[in-house]
Amino acid sequence: MTRLVVVTAGLSNPSSTRILADQLAAAAVSSLEAAGRAVDVEVVELRDLAHAITDNLLTGFPAGALADAVASVAAADAVIAVTPVFSASYSGLFKSFFDVLDADALDGTPVLMAGTAGTPRHSLVLEHALRPLFSYLHAAPLPTAVFAASEDFGSRGLSDRVERAAGELTDAVLRRRQLHAVDPYEDVTPFEQLLNG
Amino acid sequence: MQFGIFTVGDVTADPTTGRTPSEHERIKATVAIAKKAEEVGLDVFAVGEHHNPPFIASNPTATLAYIGAQTERIILSTSTTLITTTDPVLIAEDYAKLQHLVDGRLDLMMGRGNTGPVYPWFGKDIRDGIPLAVENYALLHRLWREDVVNWEGRFRTPLEGYTSTPRPLDGVPPFVWHGSIRSPEIAEQAAYYGDGFFHNHIFWPPLHSARMVALYRQRFEHYGHGSADQAIVGLGGQVFMRKNSQDAIDEFRPYFDNAPVYGHGPSLEDFTEQTPLTVGSPQQVIERTLGFREYVGDYQRQLFLMDHAGLPLKTVLEQLDLLGEEVVPVLRKEFEALRPAHVPEGPTHAARVAAASDPAQPSTSEEVSA
Numbered sequence: 001m002t003r004l005v006v007v008t009a010g011l012s013n014p015s016s017t018r019i020l021a022d023q024l025a026a027a028a029v030s031s032l033e034a035a036g037r038a039v040d041v042e043v044v045e046l047r048d049l050a051h052a053i054t055d056n057l058l059t060g061f062p063a064g065a066l067a068d069a070v071a072s073v074a075a076a077d078a079v080i081a082v083t084p085v086f087s088a089s090y091s092g093l094f095k096s097f098f099d100v101l102d103a104d105a106l107d108g109t110p111v112l113m114a115g116t117a118g119t120p121r122h123s124l125v126l127e128h129a130l131r132p133l134f135s136y137l138h139a140a141p142l143p144t145a146v147f148a149a150s151e152d153f154g155s156r157g158l159s160d161r162v163e164r165a166a167g168e169l170t171d172a173v174l175r176r177r178q179l180h181a182v183d184p185y186e187d188v189t190p191f192e193q194l195l196n197g
Numbered sequence: 198m199q200f201g202i203f204t205v206g207d208v209t210a211d212p213t214t215g216r217t218p219s220e221h222e223r224i225k226a227t228v229a230i231a232k233k234a235e236e237v238g239l240d241v242f243a244v245g246e247h248h249n250p251p252f253i254a255s256n257p258t259a260t261l262a263y264i265g266a267q268t269e270r271i272i273l274s275t276s277t278t279l280i281t282t283t284d285p286v287l288i289a290e291d292y293a294k295l296q297h298l299v300d301g302r303l304d305l306m307m308g309r310g311n312t313g314p315v316y317p318w319f320g321k322d323i324r325d326g327i328p329l330a331v332e333n334y335a336l337l338h339r340l341w342r343e344d345v346v347n348w349e350g351r352f353r354t355p356l357e358g359y360t361s362t363p364r365p366l367d368g369v370p371p372f373v374w375h376g377s378i379r380s381p382e383i384a385e386q387a388a389y390y391g392d393g394f395f396h397n398h399i400f401w402p403p404l405h406s407a408r409m410v411a412l413y414r415q416r417f418e419h420y421g422h423g424s425a426d427q428a429i430v431g432l433g434g435q436v437f438m439r440k441n442s443q444d445a446i447d448e449f450r451p452y453f454d455n456a457p458v459y460g461h462g463p464s465l466e467d468f469t470e471q472t473p474l475t476v477g478s479p480q481q482v483i484e485r486t487l488g489f490r491e492y493v494g495d496y497q498r499q500l501f502l503m504d505h506a507g508l509p510l511k512t513v514l515e516q517l518d519l520l521g522e523e524v525v526p527v528l529r530k531e532f533e534a535l536r537p538a539h540v541p542e543g544p545t546h547a548a549r550v551a552a553a554s555d556p557a558q559p560s561t562s563e564e565v566s567a
Contacts, residue, residue: 054462055462055463055467057462058459058460058461058462058463059400059458059459059462059463059468060400060401061401061402061405061471063402063463063467063471064471184381185381185408185409185411185412188381188382188384188385188412188416189381189382189385190385191331191385191386191388191389191420194327194328194331194382194385194386195331195332195335197328197332197351
């Protein structure tokens, strides 16, 4: 079973960010299924976790539904991450969620980055804000990032980019080495080794 | 089972009055709290070590010696001693001296520090946190057990023909706990030496404590110090009590809401559910505390944090009365009834001296790691 987690940071309802997230998820599922993969999709709506994310920033640990979301992202075979553009970058809520993940939670995980904005002038936000973020986290951001300004929801170009990104996601999932998640409580370093530096 | 309190010595404004105690008041309050802890029958008083405001927790050995001179029975300990940034040669001297002065009523808990800049202030690098803890403690362990030490390592000047003075009281070094919230290397270190492992436990979900203690117990057995359930475990705890639980909640809420570490975040109700914090009646504290052994097993030491977040001294002393009179006597009896005979009691100097002279006793850190 391929675990696909969709992280979406839209704040309004209905949300264009969620609409884009759903389109990307549907395209990714079709593409993965066409490649013979059964897919389990989980959508993480950050709006529902906003208080818990702030609490985590203050206490240092995730609680309740946020703990489940953090665990899901860490266990995901691929992530679709969609943010609205606020003040020329990802939203604060979106960034805060990735701030509270463990440093190695996204190691090697293919990430399809996407964003929405009221104007196409923000389109490079995905390249100058999201791509460095996911590179820093040692994720594997896909070559195609999908940006949608309001006007794009009426154009063929958007669904073409969605299809292309979904195809890249499938390729990345099929290529991904099945990483053995190291559990520090299972694979403890023997003390003699620590003593020898 | 040993019961006590631990303090980090924070100087925090009382949110109900806006008044911040002076450093002098807080230092003297720490002494008053320690004396009260002995008076109400607690077994352990531990002070933290910090080297920055808003704490008065520098120079713990002076604090503990001063308290030791005014008490007779209570074990003095640390929570924690910075094994990373303090020269292990000085730790060996200072705490051996203190051990003599207080006639063996002393143990230590090793920790790595609360703030990044403390490392460069003492000429160290935080990225070496674990290697510093490993190497410095390895040297400290030898300095207390070998009369003449030749030594060379990464982090300090080599020693040639060095004798640390005074030698430990009765030839038995102070018992050592290793504290860590989630570094498996430290649980491994405690297990390797057959030392104690202490989990701070407070401010975090109990899952972390359970995992770290389980790892420590398993590795303690692996290194041949006894069975896993004989490993020496300590836990922190955080409580606020009044006879009527609603009074406790009402009185503690402003301190909770404004506390350093977790204030302005989750609600008191959420935090008591997510972490071991218990705010309520003495009976509720008893029930919650007894529940700790369900996820860490039978353990040897329970320390409570009672004096942080700007609580006034008068309130802290009232809390200690409740703890000593209504909570600890019940916990002592209940835990003792649950503890199997082969599980050791909390470490004392007298018992360690007796064990050192009796080869039939199970090994502690004396003979194993040289």
